[in-house]
Amino acid sequence: MRLRARTRLHWEALVRWPGFWAAGLLVLLLGTAVAAIRFGAVPLTSSELWAALAHADHPLHAVIVEVRLPRVVAASCVGAGLALSGLLLQTVVRNPLADPGLLGINSGAGLAALCALVVWPDVAGLLPLFSFLGALGAVLVILLAAWGPRRRLSPLKLILSGVAIQSVLFAGIALVTFIYADRAPAFVAFTVGSLNGVGWHHIRWLAPGVAVGFVLAYAARRSFDLLLLDDATATSVGLNVQGTRLLACAGAALLASVSVSAAGLVGFVGLVVPNALRLATGPHHRTLIPLCVIGGAALANVADLAARTAAAPLELPVGALMALIGGPYFLFILWKQLP
Amino acid sequence: MSAALSIGGLHLRHPGTDRDVVRDLRMEVTPGEIVCLVGPNGSGKSTTLAALARELRPRRGAVRLDGQDVWSISRRQFARRVARLPQEPIAPEGLTVEQLVRAGRHAHQGLWRGWASEDASAVESALIAMDLLDVRKRTVETLSGGERRRAWLAMVLSQETEVLLLDEPTTGLDIRHEWEVLDLLRRIREERGVTLVLVLHQLDRAARLADRIAVFHRGRLYLHASPSECLNHETLRDVFGVDASLSGDSVSPQLTIRAPADPTRRL
Numbered sequence: 001m002r003l004r005a006r007t008r009l010h011w012e013a014l015v016r017w018p019g020f021w022a023a024g025l026l027v028l029l030l031g032t033a034v035a036a037i038r039f040g041a042v043p044l045t046s047s048e049l050w051a052a053l054a055h056a057d058h059p060l061h062a063v064i065v066e067v068r069l070p071r072v073v074a075a076s077c078v079g080a081g082l083a084l085s086g087l088l089l090q091t092v093v094r095n096p097l098a099d100p101g102l103l104g105i106n107s108g109a110g111l112a113a114l115c116a117l118v119v120w121p122d123v124a125g126l127l128p129l130f131s132f133l134g135a136l137g138a139v140l141v142i143l144l145a146a147w148g149p150r151r152r153l154s155p156l157k158l159i160l161s162g163v164a165i166q167s168v169l170f171a172g173i174a175l176v177t178f179i180y181a182d183r184a185p186a187f188v189a190f191t192v193g194s195l196n197g198v199g200w201h202h203i204r205w206l207a208p209g210v211a212v213g214f215v216l217a218y219a220a221r222r223s224f225d226l227l228l229l230d231d232a233t234a235t236s237v238g239l240n241v242q243g244t245r246l247l248a249c250a251g252a253a254l255l256a257s258v259s260v261s262a263a264g265l266v267g268f269v270g271l272v273v274p275n276a277l278r279l280a281t282g283p284h285h286r287t288l289i290p291l292c293v294i295g296g297a298a299l300a301n302v303a304d305l306a307a308r309t310a311a312a313p314l315e316l317p318v319g320a321l322m323a324l325i326g327g328p329y330f331l332f333i334l335w336k337q338l339p
Numbered sequence: 340m341s342a343a344l345s346i347g348g349l350h351l352r353h354p355g356t357d358r359d360v361v362r363d364l365r366m367e368v369t370p371g372e373i374v375c376l377v378g379p380n381g382s383g384k385s386t387t388l389a390a391l392a393r394e395l396r397p398r399r400g401a402v403r404l405d406g407q408d409v410w411s412i413s414r415r416q417f418a419r420r421v422a423r424l425p426q427e428p429i430a431p432e433g434l435t436v437e438q439l440v441r442a443g444r445h446a447h448q449g450l451w452r453g454w455a456s457e458d459a460s461a462v463e464s465a466l467i468a469m470d471l472l473d474v475r476k477r478t479v480e481t482l483s484g485g486e487r488r489r490a491w492l493a494m495v496l497s498q499e500t501e502v503l504l505l506d507e508p509t510t511g512l513d514i515r516h517e518w519e520v521l522d523l524l525r526r527i528r529e530e531r532g533v534t535l536v537l538v539l540h541q542l543d544r545a546a547r548l549a550d551r552i553a554v555f556h557r558g559r560l561y562l563h564a565s566p567s568e569c570l571n572h573e574t575l576r577d578v579f580g581v582d583a584s585l586s587g588d589s590v591s592p593q594l595t596i597r598a599p600a601d602p603t604r605r606l
Contacts, residue, residue, distance in 0.1 A: 094431075150355030226442055228434075232425035235394050237498060238418025238446030282433040 018287040021280055022294060029076070029298040036075075036305045037068045041313070066199065072301060074198040074206060074262055075318075079269055079300025081210040081259035083292040084217060086270020088252040091224050091285070092245050093155040093162075096275045096333050099326075100135075100256035101267030103159070104166030108138020109260040111172045114187060118180055128205045128261040135257035139249045141165055153245060173265075193266035193319020195304050202262040209258030214293060216251050221285035224248060228283055266300075266319040268326020273299055275333060341370035341532045342420060342501040344391060348400035351386050359398065360386045361558045370501075373528055373535040375545035378555030379579060384538045385426065387555070388504050391536060392423035404502070418446035422495040423504040430479040436490045437475040440465055443497035465497035469523065485516030492520065496527065503527070505537040509544070517541075521548050542570055546585060546592040554578055566592070576600040 014020050038044045042060060044052065052058040053065075082100060089098040089105075100106050112134020113127050120126060146153055146161040177187045189196065217224070226239045227248070234241050259266070273295045274288065281287055300318070303325070307318040345368070351361035361383040368374050376384040389395040391402055393409045402409045409417060422443070430439055443465070444458040466472055469489040474482060479490060488508065495503060508524070509517040521544055528535055539545040545552055546566035554561040554569055556578045562569050570585040583596040 094429075148355075152354055222445070222448075226445060228431035229442065230425060230427075230429040232389070232392070232394060232423065233428045233442075233494075236392055236418065236421075236423040236425075236495070237442055238415045240414060278433070283431040284438075 016281060018281045018291060021277065021291055025291070025294045025298045029294060029301060032298065032301040032305055033072045033076070036072050036301060036308075037064060039305065039309060040068060070200050070203055071195055071198055071304070073203055075195055075300045075304045076297035077203065077206045077210045078195070078259040078263045078266065079273075079296035079298070080293040081206075081213065081255040081296070082266060082269040083273035083296025083299070084210070084213055084289065085252040085255035085259070087274035087285075087288055087292045088217060088224070088248040088255070089270070090274055090278075091227050092248045092252070093158045094228060095155055095159060096278070096337055097271070097330070098159060098162075099268060099271035100252060100260075101265065101270065102166065103162030104142060104169050105135050105138050105162075105253055105256045106260050106265050106267065107166055107169035107173060108141075109135035109257040110190065110265050111169050111176070112137070113261055114173060114176045114190065117183075117187075118176060121183075128209070128258060131261035132209075132254065132257040135253040135260070136250070138165060138169060139253045143246070143249060153242060189317065190264040192317040193264040193322070194315075194317040195263050195307075196315060198262055206258050206262045209254060213251050213255035213258075214289065216247075216254075217285070218289050220244065220247060220251075221289060224285045225283070264319060266322055268322045268329070269296055269299055269303075271326055271333075272329045275329075275337075279337075341534045342405045343370050344368040344502065344534065344536070345403040345406070346387075346391070346400070347403070349387070349390060349397050349402065350399040351383070351390050351395060352398045353386070353395070359558065361390070364400070364560050366553060366560055366563055368534060368536060370534055371528065371532050372550045373524070373537075373548055374551050374553055375549035376536065376538045376553050376555060377540070377542060377545050378561070382555035383558040384555050385506055388423065388506050388536065388538060392421065392504050393417050394423075415446045418498065418500075420500050421502040421504065422498040422500040424491055424495050424506060424508060426506040426510070428491050432478070432480055434479050435476055436471055436479060436482070436493075437462065437466070439479055439490055440471075440475075440493045440497050443494040446498065461497045461499050465493040468496060468527070469493040484511055485513070485519070488512060488516070488520060489523075492523070500533065502534045502536070505535070507538050507540065509539070509541070517544070524548065542575075542579075542585070543592045543594040546570055546594075547589065570594075 038049055044060065052060040055061060085100045086098065089100060089103060090096055109131035113131040116126055116130040142158065142162045142165050143153070145165060146157040148157065173191060177191060180187065223239055223244045226234045226237060227241065227244055231241050274292050277288055277291045277295055281291065303321050304318045307316040307321045310316055346364055346366040349361060349364040350359050352359045364387060376387065378384055386395065390397055396410065404412065404420060440462050444461060447458060448454065466475055469492055471489055471493055474486055479487060482490060492508065509520050512520060524535060525548060527533060549566055551564060552566050552569040553563045554574060561578055562574060566589065572584050575581055575583045580600050581596050582598045582600045583594060585592055585594055587593040
């Protein structure tokens, strides 16, 4: 009896330990990454994989290096970016129900990117820039709407203003997709979110964007911790509350926009990952920020692998799959975590 | 380690509204003094505290800390000198007592200066002062009401400021814990010499604790004097609307309320 009690105690201490989660998620990430590279139209065994990687003249070398590897790297960056973005937003609104998709930031990035595609169909290089501007614009409109005539930000006002802006922006996306129905396939893939066709040219700005967001967030981790207290207390201990909120919003916009311009509108990664990790290890940004990077990357790879294998050879959109997981998780938060 | 507060001609208004909640407030708080702000609900006590805490910018007038306008002091510098505990502070789920108390050291740390030994000793002595050593690893939401109050008080104590501003620090506590908290405040003043400004609703507790009492009435300072001068029959009738009197000495004052003074009169 006593032994069992002691084992349970050790187990509880272990699952509260961030290192346990970091190690577990890292194993999951690496495992899925290897599986994702092996799986495809031509499946590979492990030994074939190493052979194909090592020899540039191997018939499958190009497929692995130019198609499968960048897809895994892109999925990791997108997952990490969305999870970090969601973490920052959840901190800003002091509520677990925040996500760049739900608050309209993804839609802002998406609408701007779609408009750019309509006006300059050939200039793919402008896409990340436009989606960043779109995300930033969406964040500014959300902040202004929440600021309102009373000139004061509050978490609840931010959430509601985000939901309102999201519906308007998504209507814009639907309209553009409808009017330019002739280009529908590409646009539809974008709207549901898909990693089909990502290459190294996406990663050229995706990876630095996520890296900058990560460094920014990690540098401000202590301020973000204080943001979780009420405004009056946070002000009293010397925090610039509104300034820190703005910084977190800008970081969330950057992270979401680079992710969206590579993978389209993938939702719920930013909701599920930070929320689950906070439940597991507590509210500290020092551990949550790195954990969200690993966890987001792992979840995105798992979802993408599932999207590719579930109905093979047909490939499902990863965004739709995430929404299938995310919607029920949203209800789980609603039932279990809100009073 | 104490500082004087001087409030001159203060007009306060919540942003986005068009009515002054506090009008033409003038008041001096001397170093090391305990001042209790009392008054009916909505008389402007908490708003005044927010202005003293450099959170609400006055529409007119100024709050001076040792002669210096509080808005001319940097945010961080101010947080090292003045701490404020709001009425209902919020801590995120999963935060332990020790981590909460460490938050009080934020203003003492810089971009380059991390956690130092004086931060650790400030946290340690705040935990000891509030008798929280046994629960330091517990999360805040699992504490009882009294322990939670003490945890928050420990957080503002670890800030090691010259002035403490407390908004109803004993609300929601049972009489034993209320007694303990008020006792602790007196001890903090004796040991650290801080200046204390607090909002209290229980007049007899205010009379026992305070050096001077500031009575607020409809956004104005009605009286600012010693407890016995303040809480006389006329003030209790005109400000609080009760037929009551304060008796007993300064160690155990007693408030006897007989009836509402004039039930038809609006406060």
